[in-house]
Amino acid sequence: MSGNQAINANRYVGQQANLQITHRGSDWYYTVCAMMGATTLIAMGLAFRRPQTHRLFHYLTASITAVACVSYFAMGSNLGQLPILVEFVRRRNRQVGSAGTREIxxxxxxxxxxxxxxLLLELLLTAGVPTPTILVTLFADVLMIVCGLIGALTQTRYKWGFWTFGMAALFFIAYELLYDARRHANVLGGDPKKTFWTCGIWLLLLWFLYPIAWGLSEGGNVIHPDSEAIFYGILDVLAKIGFAGLLLWGHRKTSPRNIGRNIIEPDQLFEKHGQDDGVTSQSGGAPSNISGSTAGAGHPTATPTQV
Incomplete structure (x- = not known):
């Protein structure tokens, strides 16, 4: 037999729902998997063409799309899913019929x-946001995802309570991006400011569509899992691959120092320690003081460098 046989091959791996993806949904998931994988290779290829100090956003982007590639491979294989009793049985709906369980x-x-x-970390680093703000924003994001998962696995109307908690976390994230991060980006100005505004608005607009997709699929059982695959897949392609293109293009001329990151190349670090050793030997073994200044005449005062 030729063609995509993933659903048939994995039909007896774990419990199966009455309502699940078909071969069309599986093909689409594999297509997105391939797109994510190609983006990962492109991001890594572009990273190796830049100095090590300028690869931060390339590595983060490659990590994002690599994880998504694995996830979409699992979903295309109809793995990583559980059958959950639906809250709303829509017998008159042609897409979902009267299915009792739906795969999540x-x-x-x-x-x-x-x-x-x-994704948020890339935005917040672009804006030069301080560490406490980064941590609380990332915590809100994790809370949002956990609430979405618990709600999707809940079989009663209490799932909408978790949806509400997730929405509250999403609004907090939007506040942090549009208020705190925006102010820091405006102070930086130049390419970081432009990149933050472009990518930030792009990501927020897409992220507010995810709760709608959730409500139509895992939450309200309105659309078929194949339609769910298309809805989420398009959003992920735009929020990951589209976002990656905008971000990496915006940072093509940005130095780490432009966003408050002082990263040293390995050869620079070796040269610095070599100079320190030379100063120590010339001064009779006297160690340098805390501020990095030395007793040798003619040597510039060094300042602590954050890596």
């Missing part, structure tokens, strides 16, 4: 648990 891909939430904080 927990693999998707594992993906989001890892990748959405990294």
């Amino acid at each position: 891909f927990y693999a998707r939430y594992i993906d989001w648990f890892i990748t959405t904080p990294l």
Whole structure:
């Protein structure tokens, strides 16, 4: 037999729901998997063409799409899912019929648990946001994803309570981006400011569509899992691959110092320690003081460098 046989091959792996993806949904998931994998290779290829100090956003982007690639491979294989009793049985709906159970891909939430904080981290680093703000924003994001997963696995109307908690976390994230991070980006100015505004608005607009997709699929059982796959897949392609393109293009001329990151190249670090050793030997073994200044005449005063 030729063609995509993933659903048939994995039909007896774990429990199966009455309502699940078909071969069309599986093909689409594999297509997105290939797109994520190609983006990962491109991001890594572009990273190796830049100095090590300028690879931060390339590595983060490659990590995001690599995790998504694995997740979409699992979903295309109809793995990483559980059958959950639906709250709303819609007998008159041609898409969902009168199915009692619907498959919920927990693999998707594992993906989001890892990748959405990294997406936010890229934005917050672009804006030069301080560490406490980064931490609280990432915590809100993790809370949002956990609430979405618990709600999707809940079989009663209490799932909408978790949806509400997740929405509250999403609004907090939007506040941090539009208020705190925006102010820091405006202070930086130049390319970091432009990149933050472009990528930030792009990501927020897409993220507010995810609760709608959740309500139509895991929450309200309105659309078929194949339609769910298309809805989420398009959003993920735009929020990960589209976002990656905008971000890496915006940072093509940005130095780490432009966003408050002082990263030293390995050869620079070796040269610095070599100079320190030379100063120590010339001064008779006297160690340098805390501020990095030395007793040797003619040597510039060094300042602590954050890596």
